[in-house]
Amino acid sequence: xxxxxxxxxxxxxxxxxxxxxxxxxxxxxxxxxxxxxxxxxxxxxxxxxxxxxxxxxxxxxxxxxxxxxxxxxxxxxxxxxxxxxxxxxxxxxxxxxxxxxxxxxxxxxxxxxxxxxxxxxxxxxxxxxxxxxxxxxxxxxxxxxxxxxxxxxxxxxxxxxxxxxxxxxxxxxxxxxxxxxxxxxxxxxxxxxxxxxxxxxxxxxxxxxxxxxxxxxxxxxxxxxxxxxxxxxxxxxxxxxxxxxxxxxxxxxxxxxxxxxxxxxxxxxxxxxxxxxxxxx
Amino acid sequence: xxxxxxxxxxxxxxxxxxxxxxxxxxxxxxxxxxxxxxxxxxxxxxxxxxxxxxxxxxxxxxxxxxxxxxxxxxxxxxxxxxxxxxxxxxxxxxxxxxxxxxxxxxxxxxxxxxxxxxxxxxxxxxxxxxxxxxxxxxxxxxxxxxxxxxxxxxxxxxxxxxxxxxxxxxxxxxxxxxxxxxxxxxxxxxxxxxxxxxxxxxxxxxxxxxxxxxxxxxxxxxxxxxxxxxxxxxxxxxxxxxxxxxxxxxxxxxxxxxxxxxxxxxxxxxxxxxxxxxxxxxxxxxxxxxxxxxxxxxxxxxxxxxxxxxxxxxxxxxxxxxxxxxxxxxxxxxxxxxxxxxxxxxxxxxxxxxxxxxxxxxxxxxxxxxx
Numbered sequence: 001x002x003x004x005x006x007x008x009x010x011x012x013x014x015x016x017x018x019x020x021x022x023x024x025x026x027x028x029x030x031x032x033x034x035x036x037x038x039x040x041x042x043x044x045x046x047x048x049x050x051x052x053x054x055x056x057x058x059x060x061x062x063x064x065x066x067x068x069x070x071x072x073x074x075x076x077x078x079x080x081x082x083x084x085x086x087x088x089x090x091x092x093x094x095x096x097x098x099x100x101x102x103x104x105x106x107x108x109x110x111x112x113x114x115x116x117x118x119x120x121x122x123x124x125x126x127x128x129x130x131x132x133x134x135x136x137x138x139x140x141x142x143x144x145x146x147x148x149x150x151x152x153x154x155x156x157x158x159x160x161x162x163x164x165x166x167x168x169x170x171x172x173x174x175x176x177x178x179x180x181x182x183x184x185x186x187x188x189x190x191x192x193x194x195x196x197x198x199x200x201x202x203x204x205x206x207x208x209x210x211x212x213x214x215x216x217x218x219x220x221x222x223x224x225x226x227x228x229x230x231x232x233x234x235x236x237x238x239x240x241x242x243x244x245x246x247x248x249x250x251x252x253x254x255x256x257x258x259x260x261x262x263x264x265x266x267x268x269x270x271x272x273x274x275x276x277x278x279x280x281x
Numbered sequence: 282x283x284x285x286x287x288x289x290x291x292x293x294x295x296x297x298x299x300x301x302x303x304x305x306x307x308x309x310x311x312x313x314x315x316x317x318x319x320x321x322x323x324x325x326x327x328x329x330x331x332x333x334x335x336x337x338x339x340x341x342x343x344x345x346x347x348x349x350x351x352x353x354x355x356x357x358x359x360x361x362x363x364x365x366x367x368x369x370x371x372x373x374x375x376x377x378x379x380x381x382x383x384x385x386x387x388x389x390x391x392x393x394x395x396x397x398x399x400x401x402x403x404x405x406x407x408x409x410x411x412x413x414x415x416x417x418x419x420x421x422x423x424x425x426x427x428x429x430x431x432x433x434x435x436x437x438x439x440x441x442x443x444x445x446x447x448x449x450x451x452x453x454x455x456x457x458x459x460x461x462x463x464x465x466x467x468x469x470x471x472x473x474x475x476x477x478x479x480x481x482x483x484x485x486x487x488x489x490x491x492x493x494x495x496x497x498x499x500x501x502x503x504x505x506x507x508x509x510x511x512x513x514x515x516x517x518x519x520x521x522x523x524x525x526x527x528x529x530x531x532x533x534x535x536x537x538x539x540x541x542x543x544x545x546x547x548x549x550x551x552x553x554x555x556x557x558x559x560x561x562x563x564x565x566x567x568x569x570x571x572x573x574x575x576x577x578x579x580x581x582x583x584x585x586x587x588x589x590x591x592x593x594x595x596x597x598x599x600x601x602x603x604x605x606x607x608x609x610x611x612x613x614x615x616x617x618x619x620x621x622x623x624x625x626x627x628x629x630x631x632x633x634x635x636x637x638x639x640x641x642x643x644x645x646x647x648x649x650x651x652x
Contacts, residue, residue, distance in 0.1 A: 116489050127486060
């Protein structure tokens, strides 16, 4: 188990009567780039939200580097409503808030860009350093943490240089072109010193040129920062090019997993994406 | 090299800002020596300084952390009462608590200890109230805090607690400061502390929560803790300003801390610019000066300048409302918006003016040549 950076076990997420993610189990190994794909509404982002603590799963568990970080079982009104499987396998209730999970080393980006709009590029990244502070509110207010503040600023500047955002560091983040805003979101996630990076549709809205650049960029940060990358993506060129392994979700359930070649030739995946036709049968 | 230059420039601007502040304090000292102390000018300056502090504290919460709270009057009341109750001299207690046998508290605290205690009591209550209400969003939080302020006011007027709060009667005879400089100093120190906080790593985290809560939490900022911090600190300073208000008025009564007071403060924050500390300060003095001083002549029924007699007591409020509407119409983000009043900003503006002027001159010259 220890070689898995992330492991989701029998995760079911149910909203009222709707089962958004059904009995999802997957593993992400150290240093891999793994993609989660599926048609719209398949439950990909919900799966991300379970890992990052935005939602507590209705049933199931999540492990990070072998540590048990999330577990839940049907409780309260879900006791009656629960429509998934594996009822009774999980008995603990561990439900950390997203900031706790980020501190453990899982950072994420968002499907729709969520930068702090009134802040510059530099402060956007600098704020992400806040959680690694050692100062308390008094030492910070009375400027007794100069050393730490300086270190934070230097680290931020360095990170921006590596990611090619240093030239625009004093611009308001909303004034950046779309591609750079996406890149800034990744920079902000990297500022939290993660070991696992979750990217939610990093290429959404990008043209082919930008997508190609992004492919190289993701590989580069994986190598430079010794990351494991787990991402949701719709651009098949990008997914097939970059992924070591792919998981496919449809209607909340896992329908296929494997290498890009295996997925490309999997009839179930093809039918999920294109609909079934009589010819295939 | 470039870094060093900007650094020196910033130092220079800082010096100018300090000089500006020093000049302000000297000006007030001189005014106090020259102008008779009964002048309305000092009323405006004192009240302005007090309202500036509470407006900035509200701005910390509403403008910088994005928590829409309307409990400010309640926290001011806590501060004002804490200060008054613990500083009324023993000899005067029999007189003040005449309906409650001299009250239940038989000791006094030094003035500055009581002043800090005023803030701490407000902060303690804020902490306790924050536990259940701070996870509420926008309007709901506003309603919950407004409700709290009203409840506090009602409790302080309750005669069963009269041995401590003197029921709905006045609290008076506690030590007060008459000097305008005192109010400016205390309020200035508190605002400086809030400014330091806003520009620290915690202040940046507050702004992140304001801009996008979901992203802030995903980037490792503990929402509950940071909201609680901002709420408690804001209330601490509201408590201090309440104590200052008690000193300024020399008597205090719970019934005056109505929700209308919170709206006045909110108005100052909005007019000054949500998210601008200097905006709140400037708006506070303008607001107090307008409502207490500059528009006073409109209440004077003997001063007939129009054919129909529209000048009568209360007319100033009508004009005042119109002025506020005009400000909100033309400065939709407040006087300062989200910007701060700074030396560097003014110099930049002046340079811009100079350049525009030079361009204009060049244009005229060209046109002259062409002719």
